[in-house]
Amino acid sequence: MRKEDIKELPKVVLPDTIDITLAERHTAGNGVPVYALDCSKQEVLRFSFVFHAGTSWQKHPFCAAATANLLSAGSPSHSAHELAEALDFYGSWYDVSVDRDAAVISFCTLLKFLPQTLALAEEILLTPTFPEEEVEIYRTKRRQRLIVERSKPDFCVRELFARRLFGSEHPYGRGYAAEVYDGLTREQIVEFYQSNYTSEGTFVVASGNVGSEALSALLRIADGLPAPSVKPTRTIPSPQSEGSMHKHFEGTVQTSVRIGRLLFPRGHEDFIGMQVVATLLGGYFGSRLIQNLREEHGYTYGAYCGVVNFDEAGYLAISTEVGGEVAEDAVRQIMWEVERLRTEPVSDEELAIVKKIIFGEMMRILDGPFGIADVTIENIQNGVTNEYTARMVQEVKAITPERVLALAQRYLAPEDLITVTLGE
């Protein structure tokens, strides 16, 4: 049995500040900034190129993702197979991610294969040829994959929620039928590459064991990006929310629930405050939604709330999957929890926990060169330096129960919330 004298929980020490490596800013000849985060002694390096080439920039359906994914589908000197072979051979981890605003092309490599990986990156980023047969294979594969994805309730509800929030025609909410892939052409892809993979708006982040060799090579590759002949443009109209709805989905045992509203774009003054509100409601295990829906009622395995920001808009979303027969009550419980945020000030104790959750999360993300790179990319997109992340701690600390109440009253009025459910 346990020692009787050990009864008290050990005293907890709280971090006063969060340490984050500041990015060293260098500039290529054409003005493209290269940010270096020399933050690891281990023999690894990650570098990411961030382009204004997300889906809201595309003029043709599926074009943004196709361009990013087909960068490695061939160069003047190597086929898609040879490029894939080389990336795999050097153990490089190559990742393409496309969101609404940006395409992020990342390479991660052991230092001993750095020169080879840099040479590959140069080929992939600067001289892609987008061979016709690779475009054809991509079309077929993606069309089939989209059909598979659309048979999954969680994928469908995500699409549906975006559509109801932003409007079916809005670049942030729009979806296309799988057959629309048939209209995707090589010309569209080449055109998108030429307009959006340029020196305009692009930046590079290198993180890990960043030496001078890597830095000068990255500056040289960045400098190889041409200025656009025509500056790329996009039009983001005001979102036209289409309101709540239920969608019947055959064969489901659970109902997917999404509740939320449009919020503000990147860099808004209430962003940090709303992070706190969202975390309190559903941002951690022990949040109010988890306590209610999972721990008290056993309705669900998980429930979340988060704030998402894009360049030109943003939203707050609550999400959960619950048994079909309790879906109605689950929605009621969520609304009740939202109402509670708007009427009762949060206790100091609960708010203190939420703040610690946010600090802890930040410390975990920043524990390692890959996470530091992700945070740095987001900061640059938001127009701030990494000092912002360090300052954020002070700002989170300063938030009071009154502020939380005021934010909830301002942003979480029931009439502003859209509820989307999908199930039988």
Added chain:
Amino acid sequence: MSNGLEVVVNRDQASKMAAVNLLYRVGSKHESPERTGFAHLFEHLMFRGTERVPDFDAPVQAACGENNAYTTADYTNFYITLPRENIATALYLEADRMTGLDISPEALTAEKSVVVEEFNQRYLNQPYGDQWMLLRGEAYQKSHYRWATIGLSPDHIRAASLDEVRAFYDRFYQPSNAILSLSADIPEDEMVAMAEEWFGDISSTPAPLFVPEAEPVQSAPRRLEVERAVPADQITIALRMEHRNSRCHYLCDLLTDLMAGGESARFYQRLVKEQQIFSSTNAYITGEVDGGLFIAIGQLNPGVTIEEAEAAVWRELLLFATEPVGEKELEKVRNKFEANILFGELNVMNKAMNLSYYAMLGDMDLLNGEVAIYNSITPEEIMDFAQKFFRRDQSTTLVIRSKQ
């Protein structure tokens, strides 16, 4: 330690965080066939509080920590990461729930419905969601690996009683049945002393020795075909492997990488791109200690028949038995292993988990020794192995046809 708890520590000077991992040698294979899913249900209950700490998560969160757990067929793993200064909080909490778990009937009822919803969300509310249950049930006959960790049916979870919960706790949640690992920038001897301080006084009743049910020798191919509301036909071919520490494990792992480790691998290049038989394919090993499954899986393109797809997969498998793998291709997957291991070590939690895992395997040298094992595998050995291993009469095939 004298009560049988194994302690493994690692000083990580690159991190400001501490990771505390506690592995119990109990998984779904230790369950009775009438109460499958119990080990996983119990993992959930470990968060339901003790007399001293009624809410497990609150003190973790108060220490800026994060915690979670998972259950496999062989073991259950609990982990916490938090700022290094607060490591004692994690040790206190783990020691406390090793002895003082206090489950009320209400807590059990609520947790059972959470787990039933997890069952629904992961296994029933997804296309192909029940495939692993079907495959395990067919590939294994006697072994308790024949059911997935979630269990055979939600009814088994609903039937769990409070007495069974207590008996399970007393039987398996003992120091002698656990491995504690710590990774943080703290001197090793201090970490060992901390473990002694918090866990040293817990008495132990040795957990019973687990003897796996021997699988009968398979003499003919096994096959299961079902129809489901899925968007595309899917075929899975599985072969039973030997023990996790055997050479078979490394050979199979390497083979799956040659087959499906990246875009340049054989499956993607030949079956997806050239022959366009599958829209997606994969190959991997499940990794259970007493012998997991080698799996090759693919979703068919419209218009391709099951027979064509099946023949194409076997062609690829049997090619390993007739043609030696090229040196360059082999070097490619070796490089990949090396890179993955190094990338994995950037994370303090991964390190702590690995310490416990390799201790459970009973061979800590493997932790840093696996690269050498992969490097020692030659093209000849792969060919020899493929000739013995890729046999239809040893295979299980699961076909899920799309009901349109």
